[in-house]
Amino acid sequence: MTAIRLGFRLGRWGLLGFSVLAFASSFIQAVAFYQIAGHSPAQRAAFGQSMAQLASQLTFILAPPSGLDTVGGYVEWRSFGGLAILFGVWALVSGSGAARGDEERGLVEAVLATGLTRSRWLASRVTGYALASFVAALASGLALVAGAAGGGESVSLRPVIEISVALAALGLSCYALTLLIAQLTGARIATAAAGVVLLILFLINRLSQTFTWLASWRWLSPFHYYELNQPLAPGGAFDVRATLTMLGIALVAAAAAGAVFESRDLGAPFVRWPSRHRPAGYEPSGAPLWRIPVVRALYERRAGLSMWAAGLAAVSVLFVYLTKTVIQPLLSFPALSQFFGGFVGGQLYTSFLGYFWLSLAQLLFAGFAIAQVARWSAEDADGRLELILSTPRSRASVVVERAIALTLGAAIVAAVSGVAVAVAAHYQAMNVSGERLAEGTLLLVPFALVFAAAGAVLASWNPRAAVGLLGGLAFASYLVDELGPLFRWPTWVQDLSAFKLFGSPLSTGIDRSGLAIMVAIILVGFAVSILLMERRDIGA
Amino acid sequence: MHGAYMLREMAVSAIRTSKLSKDYGVGRGLFELDLEVGSQEVFGYLGPNGAGKTTTIRLLMGMIRPTGGAAYVFGLDCRRDSVAVKRRVGYLPGEMPQFGSLRGKEVVAYLGGMRGGTDPKVVRSIAERFDLDLNRRFREYSSGNKRKLGLLLAFMHRPDLLILDEPTSGLDPLNQQEFYELLREARAAGATVFLSSHVLSEVEQICDTVGILRAGKLVRVARLQELRDAGETSLEEIFLSYYSETDHHQKALPE
Numbered sequence: 001m002t003a004i005r006l007g008f009r010l011g012r013w014g015l016l017g018f019s020v021l022a023f024a025s026s027f028i029q030a031v032a033f034y035q036i037a038g039h040s041p042a043q044r045a046a047f048g049q050s051m052a053q054l055a056s057q058l059t060f061i062l063a064p065p066s067g068l069d070t071v072g073g074y075v076e077w078r079s080f081g082g083l084a085i086l087f088g089v090w091a092l093v094s095g096s097g098a099a100r101g102d103e104e105r106g107l108v109e110a111v112l113a114t115g116l117t118r119s120r121w122l123a124s125r126v127t128g129y130a131l132a133s134f135v136a137a138l139a140s141g142l143a144l145v146a147g148a149a150g151g152g153e154s155v156s157l158r159p160v161i162e163i164s165v166a167l168a169a170l171g172l173s174c175y176a177l178t179l180l181i182a183q184l185t186g187a188r189i190a191t192a193a194a195g196v197v198l199l200i201l202f203l204i205n206r207l208s209q210t211f212t213w214l215a216s217w218r219w220l221s222p223f224h225y226y227e228l229n230q231p232l233a234p235g236g237a238f239d240v241r242a243t244l245t246m247l248g249i250a251l252v253a254a255a256a257a258g259a260v261f262e263s264r265d266l267g268a269p270f271v272r273w274p275s276r277h278r279p280a281g282y283e284p285s286g287a288p289l290w291r292i293p294v295v296r297a298l299y300e301r302r303a304g305l306s307m308w309a310a311g312l313a314a315v316s317v318l319f320v321y322l323t324k325t326v327i328q329p330l331l332s333f334p335a336l337s338q339f340f341g342g343f344v345g346g347q348l349y350t351s352f353l354g355y356f357w358l359s360l361a362q363l364l365f366a367g368f369a370i371a372q373v374a375r376w377s378a379e380d381a382d383g384r385l386e387l388i389l390s391t392p393r394s395r396a397s398v399v400v401e402r403a404i405a406l407t408l409g410a411a412i413v414a415a416v417s418g419v420a421v422a423v424a425a426h427y428q429a430m431n432v433s434g435e436r437l438a439e440g441t442l443l444l445v446p447f448a449l450v451f452a453a454a455g456a457v458l459a460s461w462n463p464r465a466a467v468g469l470l471g472g473l474a475f476a477s478y479l480v481d482e483l484g485p486l487f488r489w490p491t492w493v494q495d496l497s498a499f500k501l502f503g504s505p506l507s508t509g510i511d512r513s514g515l516a517i518m519v520a521i522i523l524v525g526f527a528v529s530i531l532l533m534e535r536r537d538i539g540a
Numbered sequence: 541m542h543g544a545y546m547l548r549e550m551a552v553s554a555i556r557t558s559k560l561s562k563d564y565g566v567g568r569g570l571f572e573l574d575l576e577v578g579s580q581e582v583f584g585y586l587g588p589n590g591a592g593k594t595t596t597i598r599l600l601m602g603m604i605r606p607t608g609g610a611a612y613v614f615g616l617d618c619r620r621d622s623v624a625v626k627r628r629v630g631y632l633p634g635e636m637p638q639f640g641s642l643r644g645k646e647v648v649a650y651l652g653g654m655r656g657g658t659d660p661k662v663v664r665s666i667a668e669r670f671d672l673d674l675n676r677r678f679r680e681y682s683s684g685n686k687r688k689l690g691l692l693l694a695f696m697h698r699p700d701l702l703i704l705d706e707p708t709s710g711l712d713p714l715n716q717q718e719f720y721e722l723l724r725e726a727r728a729a730g731a732t733v734f735l736s737s738h739v740l741s742e743v744e745q746i747c748d749t750v751g752i753l754r755a756g757k758l759v760r761v762a763r764l765q766e767l768r769d770a771g772e773t774s775l776e777e778i779f780l781s782y783y784s785e786t787d788h789h790q791k792a793l794p795e
Contacts, residue, residue, distance in 0.1 A: 188640070188641060188679070278675050278676075279675070280671075280673040280675060281645060281673060281674050281675035282663075282664045282667035282668045282672070282673075282674055283645060283660060283663070283664055283667075283674065284645050284648040284649045284652060284658070284660055284663045284674065285643070285645040285646045285648070285649035286649075287646075287649065290646070290649035290650050290652070290653040291649075291653040291656075292653075296650060296653055296654075300642070300646075300650060303641075379637075382637045382638045383633055383635055383636070383637035384637035384638065384639070386598075386601075386603055386633055386637070387631075387633060387636075387637055387651065387693070388651070388654065389601075389602075389603065389626075390601060390626060390629070390631035390633070391626060391651060391654040391655040392623045392624070392626045392627040392655060392656075393623065393626075393654060394622070394623050535605070536605075537603065537604035537605060538598075538603040538604065539598075539603065539604075540604070
């Protein structure tokens, strides 16, 4: 019981954060439904039809919905569909932290020294996460009840609990799979390896809607079993068998993780690759890159940058193929082709690519910036910044070097993904404006820098809270962009969102006022960061 | 000209603090520290956990801001002239930070590149003396090897002042002796050393002067030779005489 309490306590911030996110997500969607869906049955039916059309274009990321003319069906699609991804990410971060992060910190060794067995320790972490994910999922369900009550309707508690159980079961199965993969690999690559596996499982399920040959592999994915549950939509049902399958996956993966954990050395991976013997060396590295400011920062994180560039390039190519697959059938209807042609000024592929690819690229570049800010915070917390500042460098120069290195890093990642899009579009015989593509891709750099500048201020002010606060800021920015037009918020409020400032560069070109605001935010943000950095105690 | 410069340098204290304070509240911190460490001196800074040793060191390095007073290194203000100060200082923090998968030689090149003026021959010489394999990744290093790397980073540019926070913590006896030898050589070459330690026998062996800190206040500064000449009791007894049972159980400071 003590171990379970400890496991629960270790994940309390995750529980709090994801509960708030899950609640906010469902509540906002429920409230939005009553704002935009109308009140008469005819208005609701028209709304449901238009949303169904939108949903058919988003099947690469969200499950096909039903009952979109009801609050239950709408929230099930818009909120619980997205929460499946969010809970997958939570499970990944929490699972790899429990399996290897705590081990790296020495926590597992200290706990095992008290006499607790490895299996019981792992079981306590699984139980702690299971409780936390159910609480967070239930928060989302209760938000739907509250949102519906605000709209003068009532939602039965039974389907709310059913969807919460299904969402928690999905999170738990992802968590257990992460635990298992993290036991097999080295601590350094545990998160990346588990992330790749979960992403593949997600894509197998989602892309099987587009690429039918993937359908025969769908049974492997816990996301598939989650989507079989649609208790909130009229006519939908809670699939007991699918939910039990998810719990079965969790049980088997957790048991396998326990068995692997029992048989490996602490701090070592289960699968060891033979290491090449390297003679001892006493010379410093002779690479001249270490002596050049900014370049040394990029060289130091060359592995991470390469992964970001390769990952984004792969996602970009995938989205080019998806765009082609979605648009091609539409063009077979002459009337639709004419309509779209007039609507987007002939740049059909460019516009749809902008919608599909750049929307995701924005999220990924926000993630890229947050990852860099997390690194700055870690440098402060683990004493690395102190050692850097023990060299004859000013604090301002450290902030400036960080900013320039991030700019160049983002530019490299953006350029690689832009080239990948151009090449893939060329091979798909898609007519994409090269100029617009280059502009849109390069605009991702100031977009990332907006988050980096905000992160630099937070990291200089309070490094320990910086990542959480910046994540919240990015989420709020995304919500403002999503909800602003729905609720007809004033333009200045919508302009607070970096996503709004980014605009639609592939369709309409660069929004120069948006770019100017972004540049202003970047300059002010880094200037404030320098001022705060000069005044604060390092490591405090 | 060179001789005049040397004389002026000798006249300026390597470290001087005036009413230097860092108040963390509820009686914790460092209070009105007046300290002077002469050029080419080896100064041992003693005190139990939480007495304020690391706070002093971090104030000297300009990592934290004083709440009162000032600190000077070679006559330069530790806050205002921190870049110039750090050009002349070699620093070993109390705990080595994480450098993950970087190899030892990359960490040296990374921080050496930031500092400039590092001689690869000096690096090689120190690494060989400590038998520190710079081809290995940082995360593969034992705590002792991490300490050795920290010492290498502090000594590699032949600084005028070495500020070392518990330098021998985690080192085996053979490497401790190697460190003492390195320290003697640095001093013979004109360097000043300011080190904190818990090991009284070590301080007795290598230091010229000791300062004893108690609850954030400097309670005694003494030259070891004078203590020996005056036939005073051992450093251990002097140190313990400043600590009653109650003091020993005082809460640790945020160092």
